[in-house]
Amino acid sequence: MIHVxxxxxxxxxxxxxxxxxxxxxxxxQKGEFxxxxxxNGAGKTTTIxxxxxxxxxxxxxxxxxxxxxxxxxxxxRQHIGVIFQDPSLDDRLSAQENMDFHGRLYGxxxxxxxRRSELLLKMVDLWDRRSSLIRxxxxxxxxxxxxxxxxxxxxxxxxxxxxxxxxxxKSRRDIWHYIHEARREWSMTILLxxxxxxxxxxxxxxxxxxxxxxVALDHPANLKASLGPSLVTIEFPPESLESLKTTLNMLYxxxxxxxxxxxxxxxxMPVNVSSPAVFLQSxxxxxxxxxxxxxTLDDVFISLTGDDGSIDNR
Amino acid sequence: xxxxxxxxxxxxQSQLTIELISDIDQKIHSTGPFLxxxxxxxxxxxxxxxxxxxxxxxxxxxxxxxxxxxxxLGGGLRGRVVPQGSGTNYQIFIFPGIVLMSxxxxxxxxxxxxxxxxxxxxxxxxxxxxxxxxxxxxxxxLGGASNSLIQGIFLLALAPFLKIYPSFGQIFFMLGVMLIVxxxxxxxxxxxxxRMSSSQGFMVLMNFIVLPIYFLSGAMxxxxxxxxxxxxxxxxxxxxxxxxxMRGILLGTFYYSVYRDIFIIMFFGxxxxxxxxxxxxxx
Numbered sequence: 001m002i003h004v005x006x007x008x009x010x011x012x013x014x015x016x017x018x019x020x021x022x023x024x025x026x027x028x029q030k031g032e033f034x035x036x037x038x039x040n041g042a043g044k045t046t047t048i049x050x051x052x053x054x055x056x057x058x059x060x061x062x063x064x065x066x067x068x069x070x071x072x073x074x075x076x077r078q079h080i081g082v083i084f085q086d087p088s089l090d091d092r093l094s095a096q097e098n099m100d101f102h103g104r105l106y107g108x109x110x111x112x113x114x115r116r117s118e119l120l121l122k123m124v125d126l127w128d129r130r131s132s133l134i135r136x137x138x139x140x141x142x143x144x145x146x147x148x149x150x151x152x153x154x155x156x157x158x159x160x161x162x163x164x165x166x167x168x169x170k171s172r173r174d175i176w177h178y179i180h181e182a183r184r185e186w187s188m189t190i191l192l193x194x195x196x197x198x199x200x201x202x203x204x205x206x207x208x209x210x211x212x213x214x215v216a217l218d219h220p221a222n223l224k225a226s227l228g229p230s231l232v233t234i235e236f237p238p239e240s241l242e243s244l245k246t247t248l249n250m251l252y253x254x255x256x257x258x259x260x261x262x263x264x265x266x267x268x269m270p271v272n273v274s275s276p277a278v279f280l281q282s283x284x285x286x287x288x289x290x291x292x293x294x295x296t297l298d299d300v301f302i303s304l305t306g307d308d309g310s311i312d313n314r
Numbered sequence: 315x316x317x318x319x320x321x322x323x324x325x326x327q328s329q330l331t332i333e334l335i336s337d338i339d340q341k342i343h344s345t346g347p348f349l350x351x352x353x354x355x356x357x358x359x360x361x362x363x364x365x366x367x368x369x370x371x372x373x374x375x376x377x378x379x380x381x382x383x384x385x386x387l388g389g390g391l392r393g394r395v396v397p398q399g400s401g402t403n404y405q406i407f408i409f410p411g412i413v414l415m416s417x418x419x420x421x422x423x424x425x426x427x428x429x430x431x432x433x434x435x436x437x438x439x440x441x442x443x444x445x446x447x448x449x450x451x452x453x454x455x456l457g458g459a460s461n462s463l464i465q466g467i468f469l470l471a472l473a474p475f476l477k478i479y480p481s482f483g484q485i486f487f488m489l490g491v492m493l494i495v496x497x498x499x500x501x502x503x504x505x506x507x508x509r510m511s512s513s514q515g516f517m518v519l520m521n522f523i524v525l526p527i528y529f530l531s532g533a534m535x536x537x538x539x540x541x542x543x544x545x546x547x548x549x550x551x552x553x554x555x556x557x558x559x560m561r562g563i564l565l566g567t568f569y570y571s572v573y574r575d576i577f578i579i580m581f582f583g584x585x586x587x588x589x590x591x592x593x594x595x596x597x
Contacts (some may be wrong), residue, residue, distance in 0.1 A: 052442050074347060077444040088435035092365050104357040105443035107350055149439075 424458025
């Protein structure tokens with residue numbers, strides 16, 4: 001469905017060359033749910049702007065449904081639905097009219113527009129508000145309408161740029177429910193960018209981006225497995241930090257931590273210990289907390305990007 | 315709007331119709347880029363017209379300025395200022411210029427609408443739609459020009475209040491001039507909007523451009539015996555030739571030759587169309 005090879009995008013800003021996307025390559029299969037994960041400024045939005053033909057690449061190839069984005073951008077746009085990070089509705093028109101205009105722009109017949117907008121507005125629970133102007137809608141309602149509108153012309157590829165940013169947990173859940181419902185209806189490919197790690201967790205494959213490059217690309221479970229079967233978190237008084245680190249390094253050769261602060265360390269459980277109890281006993285008796293859990297995408301993300309975990313909007 | 319209302323009242327479709335729809339869909343999706351663009355142009359035009367209709371207060375409000383010029387300034391100077399060589403009173407003399415003034419101001423507002431669309435985010439929705447940039451620009455120009463042409467027609471309809479009774483022929487030719495001026499001034503506004511991201515910035519820019527265009531056009535004064543600097547600037551103003559045409563058609567005296575007037579307003583219109591399309595292609 002999507003083929004990206006050696007894609008680069010450079011900007012000139014204040015006389016300086018900025019490489020927003022630095023030679024990335026990936027393929028997405030038809031019907032796959034693919035997620036781009038990374039902090040702000042990692043190049044996610046630039047990448048999907050190129051895929052949705054808003055920006056043109058500096059170099060490299062991008063094929064969508066077998067069509068080159070440079071050769072036939074209009075042919076591609078017919079098959080993709082884009083849900084932008086910021087709202088893109090006409091707030092002086094009603095919900096129904098926004099849907100209808102979208103249908104017209106994508107060349108849908110009047111009967112089809114009517115049928116589709118009814119179906120989708122009912123799906124996102126906005127059918128009762130179909131005649132209200134968008135300016136009277138809340139943020140969550142606007143987002144739901146944008147999802148419905150993006151699905152209006154039955155896109156083969158749905159591109160979602162941070163679709164649930166700034167929404168309350170219930171709205172976020174609802175939106176994912178609608179997207180999956182639509183995905184069941186026809187085999188739609190989904191490309192998601194997000195920095196909510198738990199949203200990327202639902203994807204078939206995740207590409208982690210950092211500073212314009214893809215630093216890891218795999219199934220979320222495999223990414224987590226790469227950190228070992230389980231993660232240990234220990235808590236202690238700050239003055240014990242150095243002695244604990246020395247002990248861990250001497251006994252188990254642990255020198256890298258997936259999370260580190262003056263009173264907390266997180267690291268993969270060493271494979272050569274027989275049980276957690278044995279492991280616990282081998283440490284100095286200064287711990288105030290001890291827990292074992294499976295790795296999350298957070299841990300993968302932090303260990304790969306070296307980020308301190310302060311990915312914003314979390 | 316009514317169309318949408320009517321459509322929403324229809325009965326749900328049967329299974330058979332659904333099958334038919336997918337057939338129709340195939341046909342529509344396989345139409346060529348030209349038809350796709352025509353449909354896009356119509357859609358964008360329709361949106362502007364619906365929005366104008368919904369914003370009737372703005373429509374009414376925009377008449378206040380030309381009416382003040384026409385009846386207060388025109389009425390006040392009517393007996394005191396006699397435009398040389400026009401054979402008419404001041405109020406009638408400025409009438410064609412006032413019609414074009416309202417067109418000029420409303421047309422440049424179309425550029426503002428593009429900036430608002432960008433601020434609101436709606437422009438992105440249009441830019442990822444399967445229509446060409448040219449269709450986007452042409453659709454916006456037609457939408458904005460319809461807007462200002464409607465305004466111009468309303469003002470032209472005030473002619474009987476000034477005891478001007480144009481013939482059908484005169485009305486026909488004036489509508490032609492008004493259409494060309496509407497299209498070219500809208501295209502200018504849209505060309506200027508292509509790079510603007512803030513509406514405040516655009517407003518300032520428009521004041522720098524629209525007011526000089528208006529004041530230099532000779533809408534408010536006769537073009538003969540002007541100081542040289544003013545005469546030169548006035549000749550560089552494309553609206554001068556539109557005003558001259560309108561006044562010539564209505565009052566029978568042209569300052570420049572008709573052909574020169576027509577050539578210049580057509581040329582300016584096409585140039586602005588070309589520039590605005592080019593500006594948006596680069597985006």
